[in-house]
Amino acid sequence: MxxxxxxxxxxxxEKCERLRKEVRAFLAEEIAAGTFDPHKPNREDTxxxxxxxxxxxxxxxxMTWPKKYGGQERSFLERYxxxxxxxxxxxxxxxxxxxxxxxxxVLLKYAPENIKMDILPRICRGEICFAIGMSEPNSGSDLFxxxxxxxxxxxxxxxxxxxxxxxxxHIADYMIAIFRTSPPTKExxxxxxxQFLVKMKQPGIQVNxxxxxxGQYEFNEVVFTDFFVPDDxxxxxxxxxxxxxxxxxxxxxxGPERFLETYYVLTELVRAVGxxxxxxxxxxxxxxxxxxxxxxxxxxxxxxxxxxxxxxxVEASIVKDIGTVWxxxxxxxxRDLAAFVEETATNRETLERQLDFAIKTxxxxxxxxxxxxxxxxxxxxxxxxx
Amino acid sequence: xxxxxxxxxxxxxxxxxDLADPQTINNDRKDSWQEPxxxxxxxxxxxxxxxxxxxxxxxxxxxxxxxxxxxAGRFAVAVPLAETMLxxxxxxxxxxxxxxxxxxxxxxxxxxxxTLDADGALSGRARGVPFAKAAKHFAVLAHGKDGVSIALxxxxxxxxxxxxxxxxxxxxxxxxxxxxxxxxxxxxKGFDQTNLxxxxxxxxxxxxxxxxxxxxDISVRYSNERVAFEKKISKFQAVQHNLxxxxxxxxxxxxxxxxAADAIASAKSFNDEVYLEAASAKIRCAEAAEKGGAIAHxxxxxxxxxxxxxxxxxxxxxxAWRDDFGSESHWAVExxxxxxxxxxxxxxxLVASR
Numbered sequence: 001m002x003x004x005x006x007x008x009x010x011x012x013x014e015k016c017e018r019l020r021k022e023v024r025a026f027l028a029e030e031i032a033a034g035t036f037d038p039h040k041p042n043r044e045d046t047x048x049x050x051x052x053x054x055x056x057x058x059x060x061x062x063m064t065w066p067k068k069y070g071g072q073e074r075s076f077l078e079r080y081x082x083x084x085x086x087x088x089x090x091x092x093x094x095x096x097x098x099x100x101x102x103x104x105x106v107l108l109k110y111a112p113e114n115i116k117m118d119i120l121p122r123i124c125r126g127e128i129c130f131a132i133g134m135s136e137p138n139s140g141s142d143l144f145x146x147x148x149x150x151x152x153x154x155x156x157x158x159x160x161x162x163x164x165x166x167x168x169x170h171i172a173d174y175m176i177a178i179f180r181t182s183p184p185t186k187e188x189x190x191x192x193x194x195q196f197l198v199k200m201k202q203p204g205i206q207v208n209x210x211x212x213x214x215g216q217y218e219f220n221e222v223v224f225t226d227f228f229v230p231d232d233x234x235x236x237x238x239x240x241x242x243x244x245x246x247x248x249x250x251x252x253x254x255g256p257e258r259f260l261e262t263y264y265v266l267t268e269l270v271r272a273v274g275x276x277x278x279x280x281x282x283x284x285x286x287x288x289x290x291x292x293x294x295x296x297x298x299x300x301x302x303x304x305x306x307x308x309x310x311x312x313x314v315e316a317s318i319v320k321d322i323g324t325v326w327x328x329x330x331x332x333x334x335r336d337l338a339a340f341v342e343e344t345a346t347n348r349e350t351l352e353r354q355l356d357f358a359i360k361t362x363x364x365x366x367x368x369x370x371x372x373x374x375x376x377x378x379x380x381x382x383x384x385x386x
Numbered sequence: 387x388x389x390x391x392x393x394x395x396x397x398x399x400x401x402x403x404d405l406a407d408p409q410t411i412n413n414d415r416k417d418s419w420q421e422p423x424x425x426x427x428x429x430x431x432x433x434x435x436x437x438x439x440x441x442x443x444x445x446x447x448x449x450x451x452x453x454x455x456x457x458a459g460r461f462a463v464a465v466p467l468a469e470t471m472l473x474x475x476x477x478x479x480x481x482x483x484x485x486x487x488x489x490x491x492x493x494x495x496x497x498x499x500x501t502l503d504a505d506g507a508l509s510g511r512a513r514g515v516p517f518a519k520a521a522k523h524f525a526v527l528a529h530g531k532d533g534v535s536i537a538l539x540x541x542x543x544x545x546x547x548x549x550x551x552x553x554x555x556x557x558x559x560x561x562x563x564x565x566x567x568x569x570x571x572x573x574x575k576g577f578d579q580t581n582l583x584x585x586x587x588x589x590x591x592x593x594x595x596x597x598x599x600x601x602x603d604i605s606v607r608y609s610n611e612r613v614a615f616e617k618k619i620s621k622f623q624a625v626q627h628n629l630x631x632x633x634x635x636x637x638x639x640x641x642x643x644x645x646a647a648d649a650i651a652s653a654k655s656f657n658d659e660v661y662l663e664a665a666s667a668k669i670r671c672a673e674a675a676e677k678g679g680a681i682a683h684x685x686x687x688x689x690x691x692x693x694x695x696x697x698x699x700x701x702x703x704x705x706a707w708r709d710d711f712g713s714e715s716h717w718a719v720e721x722x723x724x725x726x727x728x729x730x731x732x733x734x735x736l737v738a739s740r
Binding site: 005007008009011012020084088263266267268270271273274275276277279281282283284285286287289290291292293294295296297298301315318321322373375376377379380382383384385386 | 602606609610620621623625626627629630631633634636637638640641642644645647648649662663665666667669670673714715717718719720721722723725726727729730731733734737738740
């Protein structure tokens with residue numbers, strides 16, 4: 001038997017449910033105060049620094065990190081619940097989300113102590129924003145084709161080259177990026193990349209926004225010209241970033257943000273259909289809810305494995321693969337069903353506005369965080385095919 | 387659930403490996419494998435695992451029984467194990483002692499009804515009843531004027547029109563015409579036909595998930611053996627991506643089915659959360675059977691389409707199991723109604739309830 005794939009039925013412990021209530025109450029207050037509109041997914045004023053600070057003050061950023069760095073030493077499952085509720089409510093999380101999910105854990109693992117003491121507490125307070133510099137022009141998902149050079153100089157490195165598709169670079173205070181410190185070797189084309197902490201908003205970095213088909217500006221081109229990075233900003237092993245990158249990705253790929261990106265259209269469909277649906281609407285909703293429920297069970301299951309200290313690389317890739325395909329299809333299935341919704345449905349306008357945005361968002365969902373083709377390659381490797 | 391340290395599952399897997407090897411069964415056109423397999427399962431107490439000791443069973447937990455059904459799915463076992471387990475479980479809901487031998491449960495479709503007349507006789511028709519022809523007894527859920535009753539019926543008292551499902555297993559129409567049961571008692575308060583359908587649906591979900599695990603397994607193995615265009619076909623990216631999708635379908639089915647089983651095993655009643663879990667499992671597993679089975683056949687090419695190959699033992703059964711205890715269409719409509727009725731703002735709290 002293959003038997004490599006496990007998705008145990010993990011249940012969230014009682015303390016998670018108490019926390020969930022707290023998060024819901026907090027979000028309800030923010031909505032009442034006009035911080036954001038849960039029915040408007042196209043968050044044009046998505047950078048919400050004050051909201052970010054209030055979330056930090058609640059202790060909901062860096063929740064799993066050691067207390068000496070400002071963390072709460074809470075469980076990964078508790079963090080999971082906070083993420084779910086923020087996502088379902090369409091809360092403006094852009095300012096802190098990447099730092100909380102990925103950058104902080106990377107710093108915890110690989111940064112020198114002085115950097116950790118400086119930066120991690122500020123992430124926990126919701127004060128700073130991170131970007132991730134992976135893709136480059138003409139490399140994209142092929143991480144190991146990155147060319148942007150880090151050349152050794154006195155006390156540090158000089159960076160020259162361009163990163164692209166970098167989400168939030170225009171508002172970010174820091175970026176964790178991989179740069180080429182040596183050429184790849186014949187034996188290992190993954191060799192020669194190093195992870196660096198980059199302080200943004202300095203001379204030598206130019207951030208050029210790229211418009212998206214949703215009408216938003218979210219990702220950017222980032223050009224480095226003789227940009228200096230000091231030695232203590234090297235994260236982990238020089239030339240060995242490829243070893244560091246893979247375990248990090250399980251966190252990026254299996255979370256609730258990988259199947260709830262377009263969830264709002266389902267809520268509004270149920271609202272528009274009303275309490276007594278016809279057979280077609282009922283069946284359509286039932287199938288979508290069954291998918292949603294299954295995705296969530298798989299995602300919670302992977303969260304449980306991460307909590308237990310495992311590295312479920314293949315399972316996380318499966319969640320990302322079918323999760324993003326699901327959230328990509330969802331707006332189109334909802335559109336099918338919405339065709340029969342009464343013109344007089346009270347939320348018709350909201351539903352149409354949401355569908356318009358979700359349909360424009362959908363094409364990117366299978367690309368960000370690892371394209372479907374790359375993920376299927378990872379799954380295939382896990383099955384022993386390569 | 388694979389690699390179980392569960393003693394019930396270990397016992398079952400050993401019996402399946404010895405007596406229900408798919409290739410041996412496939413080569414045996416006379417069905418002579420059935421009797422020894424049934425004997426072994428029966429002697430090990432597995433067929434009545436959901437029946438308490440004092441009602442003639444072996445008193446395994448619901449969780450262990452579900453794990454056993456998942457293992458049965460991995461071997462595409464085609465004896466009435468799931469059916470007898472379900473029948474024993476149903477009888478136990480009314481504290482009726484289970485007899486020896488093969489049983490099945492009816493009705494097996496949410497659209498069929500058996501009624502209890504004033505004189506204590508049972509009437510009605512149940513379609514698609516798995517293994518009715520092989521059963522010595524039926525466990526029957528019946529509606530009378532005082533509510534729901536559960537009855538044990540001698541199978542020879544029913545009229546059986548034999549049929550075969552898409553997996554070549556017996557799926558029969560049973561007609562009861564004023565049949566006096568061997569035993570009959572009122573069901574526990576709150577127990578109804580929907581509960582029986584959800585329980586049967588989860589049993590089938592676990593079997594489908596098990597069959598998909600095996601389909602993934604044999605498809606991966608075959609792709610590493612079969613050479614075409616001078617390469618193992620596992621080295622072709624298109625084949626790798628198909629198998630990755632099959633792994634996804636298999637994983638989704640297993641996650642949905644085991645979660646639903648866990649929900650039933652740990653719940654005090656069939657509440658909305660259990661309904662969501664059980665209905666979703668049946669819907670998602672049925673969809674996975676369709677998509678996953680198609681990929682497994684695609685990988686195997688023509689050889690997988692032959693009676694000589696074991697693939698059809700899994701693929702056709704997984705497809706057939708979709709139809710028992712409510713198809714995915716049925717449960718999707720019912721789940722959709724439940725969700726719509728609770729209202730839009732209750733959907734996420736329901737999904738995120740555990």
